[in-house]
Amino acid sequence: MEVREAVPADADAIRHVHVESITELGREAYAQEQVDAWAAGCRSADYTASIEADDSVFVVAEDDGDVAGFASLEYDTPDGDGTDAVAEITGVYVHPAVARRGVGSKLYAALERRARGWGAETLELSASLNAVPFYESLGYERVGRYSHEFSSHESTGVEGDVVEMRTEL
Template sequence: MQVRPANPEDTESMMHLHVASIHAFGPETYTDEQVEAWATLPDGAPGYPIGEPGEYYVVAERDDGLAGFGHLTDDGEGYGTDAAVEAVYVGPDHAGRGVGSAILAHLEGYARASGHESLGLWASLNAVPFYEASGWERVAERDHETSGAVLTVVEMRRDLGGARTEL
């Protein structure tokens, strides 16, 4: 598996994987109506601002194609942190095979190398155990409105220790 920076040609595949992941894993903790609202991506592929300042996207690839993607933003203001992990999504056929962990580790390494000392995120309820196993701490439960539905999410935080490392 390879984790690499995303490019604009990846957006269509990322969008399809995003929706497939929500449909596969969302029903573990949310109602059908909540899952459908969450899976509604009104901006479509243009909703992934790859290459925009302050936005960093990566994709994980396996021999059989796109396995997952992640998104880090330099704007952690809403989390009280230096930066935020906005997304880690793994395709249903790749779950449990280390894809999410590789993406998250890459995003954290990039954040450290960029001088960030802390990261925040809002995790869907089904993803909380994944983040906790990766060293993230719960801060609070929040309500997140998406396409007219409200989902309970967990705000989480990770201290990066201030040590700069190179990718």
């Protein structure tokens, strides 16, 4: 298993992993209507733009030439007001066939290394309910819980709870 920087040519494979991860693993914590709405957002997502963005990192885990997972991170430069440098994990997804085999941990480690290199002092994220135990195992603490509209690109009106989490680096 190799973790590497994503390239635009990975976009379709990333979309496939994203949909499969949501539709299979999301059912552990959400109703089918919520899972369907969440996965629907993948159809209109612009993975290439995210891969090419200057203020983010997008990595993939590759296994025998196939994308088995992906993860992304955005960095917010402090404005000189004394606040900590913060990076936000915007996603860690693995294909269900390799779930709970360390792929997510390898992807996360690559993001954390990059955040540290940027000088981030804090990592934040919004976790789906099924991902909370994964992040807690990495030292994240729950900060809050809120209702999130799934598939905001399509205004479905289907909502579900997510958990805000953070850790200090």
